[in-house]
Amino acid sequence: MTTATMTATTAPTRRVGPVAALTQTATLAWRSLVQIKHNPWELIDLGIQPIMLLLLFTYVFGGAISGSTGDYLQFALPGLLVQNALFYTLSTAVGLNTDITKGVFDRLRSLPIARTAPLSGRVVADTIKQAWAFALLVGFGMVLGFRVETSVLGVLGALALLVVVVLAMSWMSVLIGLRAANPEKVQMFAFSIMMPLTFTSSALVDPRTFPGWLRAWADLNPVTHLADAIRGLLIGGEVAAPALVALAWSAGFVVVFAPLAVRAFRGRA
Amino acid sequence: MRYAIQASGLVKLYGKTRALDGVDLAVPQGRLLGVLGPNGAGKTTAVRILATLLRPDGGSASVGGFDVVDRAHEVRSMIGLTGQYAAVDEMLTGVENLMMIGRLLGLRRAEARLRAGELLDRFALADAGGRAAKTYSGGMRRRLDLAAGLVGRPQVLFLDEPTTGLDPRSRTELWDVVRGLMADGVTVLLTTQYLEEADRLADDIVVFDHGRVIASGTPDELKATTGARVLEVRPLRDDHLPLVSQVVADIIGAPPALTGGRAVASVRDPAAVPAVVRRLDDLGVVAAELTLRRSSLDEVFLALTGHPAEETAGTGTGTEIEKKGALA
Numbered sequence: 301m302t303t304a305t306m307t308a309t310t311a312p313t314r315r316v317g318p319v320a321a322l323t324q325t326a327t328l329a330w331r332s333l334v335q336i337k338h339n340p341w342e343l344i345d346l347g348i349q350p351i352m353l354l355l356l357f358t359y360v361f362g363g364a365i366s367g368s369t370g371d372y373l374q375f376a377l378p379g380l381l382v383q384n385a386l387f388y389t390l391s392t393a394v395g396l397n398t399d400i401t402k403g404v405f406d407r408l409r410s411l412p413i414a415r416t417a418p419l420s421g422r423v424v425a426d427t428i429k430q431a432w433a434f435a436l437l438v439g440f441g442m443v444l445g446f447r448v449e450t451s452v453l454g455v456l457g458a459l460a461l462l463v464v465v466v467l468a469m470s471w472m473s474v475l476i477g478l479r480a481a482n483p484e485k486v487q488m489f490a491f492s493i494m495m496p497l498t499f500t501s502s503a504l505v506d507p508r509t510f511p512g513w514l515r516a517w518a519d520l521n522p523v524t525h526l527a528d529a530i531r532g533l534l535i536g537g538e539v540a541a542p543a544l545v546a547l548a549w550s551a552g553f554v555v556v557f558a559p560l561a562v563r564a565f566r567g568r569a
Numbered sequence: 570m571r572y573a574i575q576a577s578g579l580v581k582l583y584g585k586t587r588a589l590d591g592v593d594l595a596v597p598q599g600r601l602l603g604v605l606g607p608n609g610a611g612k613t614t615a616v617r618i619l620a621t622l623l624r625p626d627g628g629s630a631s632v633g634g635f636d637v638v639d640r641a642h643e644v645r646s647m648i649g650l651t652g653q654y655a656a657v658d659e660m661l662t663g664v665e666n667l668m669m670i671g672r673l674l675g676l677r678r679a680e681a682r683l684r685a686g687e688l689l690d691r692f693a694l695a696d697a698g699g700r701a702a703k704t705y706s707g708g709m710r711r712r713l714d715l716a717a718g719l720v721g722r723p724q725v726l727f728l729d730e731p732t733t734g735l736d737p738r739s740r741t742e743l744w745d746v747v748r749g750l751m752a753d754g755v756t757v758l759l760t761t762q763y764l765e766e767a768d769r770l771a772d773d774i775v776v777f778d779h780g781r782v783i784a785s786g787t788p789d790e791l792k793a794t795t796g797a798r799v800l801e802v803r804p805l806r807d808d809h810l811p812l813v814s815q816v817v818a819d820i821i822g823a824p825p826a827l828t829g830g831r832a833v834a835s836v837r838d839p840a841a842v843p844a845v846v847r848r849l850d851d852l853g854v855v856a857a858e859l860t861l862r863r864s865s866l867d868e869v870f871l872a873l874t875g876h877p878a879e880e881t882a883g884t885g886t887g888t889e890i891e892k893k894g895a896l897a
Contacts, residue, residue, distance in 0.1 A: 403656030
């Protein structure tokens, strides 16, 4: 086996153009969304857990916490929106991890497509699902008696802020999804982060009732600021200050977790 | 001669483990190279490097003339990959899985649908095309996975243990598909733990062990490399087996393996057989069976790797060797 071998050229490899990359992202987002066509119940599934929490918190704890279920609903719904959105980032992690463990990820990476498409496609699809869950929860809340005290613009602003912050925090989920050994570990690991993170904030109760040390943390907790901003956008109150802190936290999340996630992503390469 | 796949001195390290320790490969266009070896020998690592999924820590490789690191995009444009697991999206239907790949490869929706239909027909999945892949049997998933690897009409196909875990019938069906692809001129690199699979499909075989290529050649060449024939003696009376073992050991200088009431040993010197016969006759041992045959690929493999064989398990059409103590 000596004769002429094909000579490898030295020209740099071709890159995927931006239009093609967008099309590929759209195709992979479609892949995540088309499942809904087969199983329309998934649309309801997206809402079942948050609606159950909404009902439980409102009717079980509402009276005890706020003196009336109506008052508590008004307070807690914005917080539940935040909590649900953060928990939903787990599905990005679980989906990514499932693709990796099942080999779908390798198949995609062996194709001549943009390296980021498998990631961006999933995130785009999950963002669309987030928006749906937001609408479902606000709608159901209104059936129970929740009143938007601002305007349609306020609601859209709340959705926009939530999506931006959640996208930033998704980098953490992406990192977990890429690093975890299997989807069950993702669930466990991510749950043990998200659960305390959302409960030690102003999402569901007023942190002024916390002991001092916990309150100090709650004041720092990005979930507090996000929940306060969303609350302001939906039922009135301060928006700018908490929104800015939440966005600053988001920037911090991107700075810390995006490079780690990209490294983990490359490490899979 | 043009090589569709070429690798020289490939090294891949995982911590202190040398998953690949200087591997050279050369597959001429249109040929099928069978890569044989136990679990952990480095077969999958080699495939992942050649398919641009993994960067080598040393050495270089090219597919279709393109370097797998520097010209990865071009390599990806000409390869198809089918892994150990059926890498299909279980929630999508067969048609959707294939359409997704087609769309990602830049086909228009209608083209992608057409291509998906062709492939489903070819792999006898047309009836199941509208069902979610999670309802498929193991064999159907593998066929869908292979179809997914073929959407882009690859010139070079990597099949990483494509039949592991399949029942004999599905395995034979997959072999037919691979033969069909070879008839189309596709170059194939197939890894397998099944010696029979390599024997039936491969033009050339390389044997991997501990990240190195320890032998290569055509199946026939490999069978001839050890230069040995296999002597099997089964005494009529079972209690004579130790005696037979002693005789064979005396004459060929190494104790034979004892399985199924037989003494089995590889023999290089043709004079050994009559000598064994004479000694047994002197001792009054009657042989119910006494054969001298060419080594099977299994025995060549064992001779080459030097690992003690685990019990070989029949799987209908072939035999497989399971190895213990191999790297995970």
